Amino acid sequence: MSSQVCYKLVINLSKTNEKRKPKSFLKPTVGSKSMTNLRVKEPGVARKGExxxxxxxxxxxxxxxxxxxxxxxxxxxxxxxxxxxxxxxxxxxxxxxxxxxxxxxxxxxxxxxxxxxxxxxxxxxxxTQQRRPLFIRFFESMVDTSLLHKPIVRNRLVWPIALKLIGKSINNPEPVEYEVKHGASTVVENADLVVVGGGVAGLSAAVEARKYGLEVLQIDDGLEPGGEMLCDELEPPGMSEPGYVFVRRLREKAVELGVKTLPKTTLVGFFEDAVLAFSPYPLGSGTSYVISAKAYVCATGSVDLPCIFANNDLPGIMDASSAIRMLTLHGVVAGRNVAILGATERGLRVAEHLRRHAVNTIILDKSKSSSGKHDIIGGVREVIAVGKNRLTAIEVRCEGESLRLNVDCVVCAASVNPDVKVPAQAGARVAYFKGLGFVPVHDCFMRTKKDGLFVAGGASGSPYGVLHAIEGRIAGLSAAVALNKTGAESDREVLVKEYRSVLKKLGISDIKESVFKSFETDSLPEEKISEPPTLFCMEPRRDAFVCFCEDIRLWDLYRSVTVYGFTSLEKVKRSTGVGTARCQGRLCLVNSALYVAYVAGLSPNSVGIARQRPLTLSMPINVLAAIGVGGN
Known part of the structure; x- marks a missing residue:
């Protein structure tokens, strides 16, 4: 049998005043695996089920x-x-x-x-759904996807007909009938402290609070607690053991101390009279939880922001945490030839994880520097994804040259932002700080402006796991102090001194201290941004998507600012519909705020982040009805 020869990564390179010629960064390999065979040998972290x-x-x-x-x-x-x-x-x-x-x-x-x-x-x-109406293929370039509040036909007689056609063309799920159990799927939970999130910060907060006798309820949307560090086979900065080893020991401690956990459950809303959580199980009906607690710790982590470039919505483009999670927990690689956007700490760690399993990686970064342990192309100005129903390649434009990379996956690792949805709903003040993103304003004790509400870990803007562990402990102690537990305050003072020392060692003391100062003075930074870190477009394109749910493009946001004069995110949201669909702005609102600030020449705090309203995710109507029937 003849061996198949293929190139790991083929790049067509064309420079100014030079002839176009093919170039390969890597040597050819023999016997390449099929592109559809993405399972690898089971990593040490993975636990495969049946x-x-x-x-x-x-x-x-x-x-x-x-x-x-x-x-x-x-x-x-x-x-x-x-x-x-x-x-x-x-x-x-x-x-x-x-x-x-x-x-x-x-x-x-x-x-x-x-x-x-x-x-x-x-x-x-x-x-799955693969159909696409024929007329959409012809008229896509003419469709204005942000047509929420304006007619596309001026004639009053024609407009009703056009409206019906628009209603029929929108891709909403078809109505179907299926049987569900209408009943006792509502559970009431009471606790001293509710910890939202089961990562390092959440587990640390739960363990510390439990040591002081607090009844702790932990809500986590994962199959098992551990968060992102459960997927980390490497040693995180500041730690001397792999991340998954550290978090498993922490999880065992939480179980030993009697922390109650609701897995596969999401806190969906802070309402005036109740706090609501939801699990999609059993399938078709789900379970709702009505929660009452004296204090809350938001340890919801951070969100990998999508990079904005042409055709960035193609299947095969994903965030950094998903690429690592698929590999380490499920033994599935994101691709065989992977481009990573962003030479950040996160991007470098993704590359290291993938290369351990024979995945070819190359990192693209906006900065001009291209040195380091990994293959890095610097000075990237624009990225264009190529493919029909899935990613097959990308075209990269740098200063003075153009590249074509035959990759089957792109990982977005240029920037993250704290997941502020839950703390913002609960009443925390959210503001933008350069280097951290939009952050719940808090002090060194992890207290927010809302009494009884604390933040920790990625949700506070801290980038490293060692900080997440310390902040979680501080938040747990602050909850104990708020509930008058003896000895908690003195222990907290000692831990805060250690915390500030670690911040200095990691080089982010000044950034975090600016957040603490804002908490004390009620003042916000008004610094403008030069360019959003996730922007890989040189112009407002109609094929670069900001909101995947509503098909809102960079072009739509640009016109909202330059044509209609909207410079607050709340108005942009109402005019375009960005952030109003299934993910409720999780993936698009921060990128939208930064781009509006960039185009308008304003600080992100002047643009603001749109109001966060419950629910954080959609729930079946029968589950909401069951809550009403239960009378709770």
């Missing part, structure tokens, strides 16, 4: 009960699950986070199911 077979559009594919349906599909070469709402563009998952609902599927006849929060069972039937 093998199952599911039916996907009539075909049988294999997977494991421990991995979401979206990972099963991706591992079997199925990257496009759905079509977008207005333009019917192919959609896969950008993020595996349950709240990042960029695509839905039909599962066992139940519509609009997020494949990233549902786990497979043997014989499960999954139906």
């Amino acid at each position: 093998a199952v077979s599911i039916n996907v559009d009539g075909a049988i594919v294999e997977g494991f009960t421990s991995e979401p349906v979206s990972v099963v599909l991706y591992a079997n070469g199925i990257r496009s699950f759905d079509r977008s709402k207005k333009l019917y563009r192919p959609r896969g998952f950008f993020s595996l986070h349950p709240q990042a609902r960029t695509a839905t599927v039909i599962v066992n006849g139940i519509p609009a199911v997020n494949p990233s929060e549902i786990y497979p069972t043997d014989g499960m039937k999954v139906r």
Whole structure:
């Protein structure tokens, strides 16, 4: 049998005043694996469940009960699950986070199911959507996707007809009938402290509070607590052991101390009379939780922001945390030839994880520096994704040269932002600080402007796991102090001194101290930004997407600022619809705020972040009805 020869990464290089010629950064390899075979040998972190077979559009594919349906599909070469709402563009998952609902599927006849929060069972039937109306293909370039509050036809007689056509063309789920149990799926939970998030910060807060006798309830949307560090096979900065080893020991301590955990559950809203959480299980009905507590710690982590470039919505483009999670927890690589956007600490760690499993990686960065341990192309100004229903290559424009990279995956690792949705709903003040992003304003004791509400970890803007652990402990102690537990205040003072010392060692003391100062003085920085870190476009393109759910493009935001004069994110949101769909702005609002500030020449705090309203994710109507029936 003849060996197949292929190049790991082929790049066509054209420079100014030079002839166009092919160039390869890496040598050819023999016997390349199939692009659809993305499973690797089981990593040390992974815990595969039972093998199952599911039916996907009539075909049988294999997977494991421990991995979401979206990972099963991706591992079997199925990257496009759905079509977008207005333009019917192919959609896969950008993020595996349950709240990042960029695509839905039909599962066992139940519509609009997020494949990233549902786990497979043997014989499960999954139906994807691949259809695209013929007229959309012809008129896509003329469609204004931000037509929420203006007619596209001036004639009063023609407008009603046009409105009906628009209503029929929008890609909403088809109405179907299916049976669900209407009843006792509402649970009431009471605790002294509720910790939202099960990562290092959340577990540390829960453990510390439990030491002082607080009844602690931990809510986590993962299959098991541990957060992002559960996926880390490397030693995080400031730690002397792999991340997953550290967090497993912390998790064992939480179980030993009696911390109660609600897995696969999301806190969906702070209301005036109740706090509500939701789990999608059992499938088709779900379970709601009505929660009452004396204090709350928000340890919801951070959000990987999508990079903005041409065709950035193609299946095969994902965030950094999903690429690592797929690999280390499920033994599935994001691709065989992967481009990583951003030579950040996060981007470098993604590259290191992937290279350990024979994945070819190259890092693209906006800065001119291109030295380091990994292959880095610096000075990148523009990226254009190539492909029809999935990513097949990218074109890169740098200063004075153009590149074509034959990659099957792009990982966005240029910037993260604290997940502010829950603390903002609860009443915390949110402000932009350069180097951290939009952050809940807090002091060194992790207190926010809302009494009884604390933040820690990625949700506070801190970038390193060692800080997440310390901040979680401080937040747990602050909750104990607020509930008058003896000895907690003196222990907190000692820990805060250690915390400030670690901040200095890691070189982010000045940034965090500016947040603490803002808490004390009620003043906000008004510094402008030169360019959003996630922007890889040289012009406001119609094919560069900011909101995947509503098909809102960079061009739409640009016109909202320059044509209509909207310079506050709240007005931009109302005029375009950005942040109003399934993910409720998780992936798009921060990018939108930074781009509006950039175009308008304002500080991000002048633009603001749009008001965060419950629910943080969609819930079945029968579950909400059951809450009313229960009278709670």
